Amino acid sequence: MRTFFNTQMEVLNSELIKMGSLCEEMIELSIKALQEHQDFYKEILKLETQLDRQERNIQDLCMQILLQQQPVAGDLRKVYSALKIISDMERIGDMALDIAKIIKESPLEYQERLENMASATVEMVHLSIDCFIKQDLSIAHSVTQKDDVVDKLFYQIKQDVIAGLSKNSQESEVFINYLMIAKYFEKIADHSTNIAEWVEYSITGNYVGEEE
Amino acid sequence: MRTFFNTQMEVLNSELIKMGSLCEEMIELSIKALQEHQDFYKEILKLETQLDRQERNIQDLCMQILLQQQPVAGDLRKVYSALKIISDMERIGDMALDIAKIIKESPLEYQERLENMASATVEMVHLSIDCFIKQDLSIAHSVTQKDDVVDKLFYQIKQDVIAGLSKNSQESEVFINYLMIAKYFEKIADHSTNIAEWVEYSITGNYVGEEE
Numbered sequence: 343m344r345t346f347f348n349t350q351m352e353v354l355n356s357e358l359i360k361m362g363s364l365c366e367e368m369i370e371l372s373i374k375a376l377q378e379h380q381d382f383y384k385e386i387l388k389l390e391t392q393l394d395r396q397e398r399n400i401q402d403l404c405m406q407i408l409l410q411q412q413p414v415a416g417d418l419r420k421v422y423s424a425l426k427i428i429s430d431m432e433r434i435g436d437m438a439l440d441i442a443k444i445i446k447e448s449p450l451e452y453q454e455r456l457e458n459m460a461s462a463t464v465e466m467v468h469l470s471i472d473c474f475i476k477q478d479l480s481i482a483h484s485v486t487q488k489d490d491v492v493d494k495l496f497y498q499i500k501q502d503v504i505a506g507l508s509k510n511s512q513e514s515e516v517f518i519n520y521l522m523i524a525k526y527f528e529k530i531a532d533h534s535t536n537i538a539e540w541v542e543y544s545i546t547g548n549y550v551g552e553e554e
Numbered sequence: 555m556r557t558f559f560n561t562q563m564e565v566l567n568s569e570l571i572k573m574g575s576l577c578e579e580m581i582e583l584s585i586k587a588l589q590e591h592q593d594f595y596k597e598i599l600k601l602e603t604q605l606d607r608q609e610r611n612i613q614d615l616c617m618q619i620l621l622q623q624q625p626v627a628g629d630l631r632k633v634y635s636a637l638k639i640i641s642d643m644e645r646i647g648d649m650a651l652d653i654a655k656i657i658k659e660s661p662l663e664y665q666e667r668l669e670n671m672a673s674a675t676v677e678m679v680h681l682s683i684d685c686f687i688k689q690d691l692s693i694a695h696s697v698t699q700k701d702d703v704v705d706k707l708f709y710q711i712k713q714d715v716i717a718g719l720s721k722n723s724q725e726s727e728v729f730i731n732y733l734m735i736a737k738y739f740e741k742i743a744d745h746s747t748n749i750a751e752w753v754e755y756s757i758t759g760n761y762v763g764e765e766e
Contacts, residue, residue: 398761405634412624422617425634429641504727511723515716521730525737549610 347411354403354424361396362471364389365431368438369467369530373460375445376523383446386439393435397428416544423544427474430533430540434467437526437533444519455502456524459495462488463527466534474541482545485538492531499524559623566615566636573608574683576601577643580650581679581742585672587657588735595658598651605647609640628756635756639686642745642752646679649738649745656731667714668736671707674700675739678746686753694757697750704743711736 368389375382404421407413413421444450466488473481503521507514543549580601587594616633619625625633678700685693715733719726755761 401761405630408620408634409624409626409630412620414621418617418621422620422637425637426641429638500730504730507719507723507726507730509723511720511726514719514723518712518716518719518730518733521733522737525734549613 347407347413347417350403350407350411351417351420354400354407354421357396357400357403358424358427359471359475361393361400361428361431362474364393364396365434365438366464366467366471368393368435369464372438372441372445373464375442376450376456376460379445381442381446383439383442386442390435390439393432397432400424400428416547419544419547423540426540427537430536434530434533437530441523441526444523448515448519450516450520450523453520455495455499456520456527459492459499459524459527462492462495463531463534466492466531470534470537470541473538477541477545479542479545482538482542486535486550489531489535492528496524496528559619559625559629562615562619562623563629563632566612566619566633569608569612569615570636570639571683571687573605573612573640573643574686576605576608577646577650578676578679578683580605580647581676584650584653584657585676587654588662588668588672591657593654593658595651595654598654602647602651605644609644612636612640628759631756631759635752638752639749642748646742646745649742653735653738656735660727660731662728662732662735665732667707667711668732668739671704671711671736671739674704674707675743675746678704678743682746682749682753685750689753689757691754691757694750694754698747698762701743701747704740708736708740 368386371382371386371389374380375386404425407421411417466485469481469485469488472478473485500521503517507517510517539550580598583594583598583601586592587598616637619633623629678697681693681697681700684690685697712733715729719729751762
């Protein structure tokens with residue numbers, strides 16, 4: 343029999359998937375802005391308003407479920423993880439907006455290293471949402487592993503920027519913005535890792551991660 | 555009559571206060587490292603392990619309360635806010651560690667602007683924990699207002715760094731690290747704002763903020 347509780351949990355699931363898609367859309371648009379030297383700030387800001395509203399909706403839904411259903415064990419973990427996951431998604435959205443803001447204020451060259459970092463990061467975001475949808479531990483683990491790749495790429499970009507600045511200090515604002523964008527990608531990767539760790543917790547009951 | 559539920563809520567309160575103190579200790583130590591050009595990385599790392607453990611303990615306690623007590627209205631909001639607040643506290647701790655790591659790897663001059671930013675930030679952390687302890691809305695609002703000050707200081711530091719790099723590009727690593735530290739302070743200020751907003755939510759039921 344399909345209970346009201348089951349229906350609420352299904353709604354929670356589909357609302358989380360919607361929020362995940364919004365998140366992916368925002369980050370993909372911020373990368374498109376980088377690639378095409380275009381100003382998508384307004385579009386991303388609009389999506390961010392939707393993302394915030396969606397976070398609020400899911401919070402309210404979680405509160406309703408907790409209040410009306412008093413879920414236990416796995417179901418309680420799922421609601422609990424949902425509350426954590428939406429914080430990370432909301433932060434990913436904020437950072438996509440931060441990236442778009444930098445590009446709006448000063449366009450910069452999209453170089454290979456940053457391109458690699460962006461695509462590794464967007465893949466992490468995608469996989470972290472995918473592991474949630476499929477409740478798949480192996481996908482969750484692949485997200486965690488990818489985080490090391492992104493961290494290394496950030497370190498390399500930092501070295502590039504330091505070297506670049508020594509040669510061409512007149513372009514310092516461009517270099518600084520470049521580094522800031524790389525830092526945002528690194529943080530987005532951290533939040534994707536958090537999401538994957540919360541999915542793991544919701545499935546197994548073991549919280550493996552440290553958040554960042 | 556003092557119920558088991560009241561006792562659990564009091565324990566939650568005191569454990570949150572403990573976590574807040576750990577947080578403050580970490581950020582103060584990271585500033586001391588900056589001021590005295592000393593390497594406190596190991597000390598802060600030790601505190602971070604405690605902070606993570608404390609986060610885990612509070613998570614478990616919240617789960618217990620939700621499971622055993624099915625709190626409603628204000629009490630449910632308090633448990634819910636606690637779960638959000640500990641994420642922000644944990645992130646503040648991470649960033650104190652990030653700052654200490656940069657200082658360990660390359661010491662830098664502690665200049666006035668950064669000093670102002672550090673003290674404004676540490677005050678925000680302090681006030682955000684204080685508004686939680688006292689459940690005081692006016693303190694919560696003062697945290698939110700201070701965030702603008704910190705944002706402005708970050709912007710000024712970024713301009714300083716850009717100007718500094720144009721004149722002295724051989725010191726680029728020092729400038730970059732300086733900017734990174736300022737960025738961490740800005741993020742710590744954001745997390746303090748989040749804490750204050752969650753306190754407001756737990757008191758009033760209105761969620762005012764956007765997280766970052």
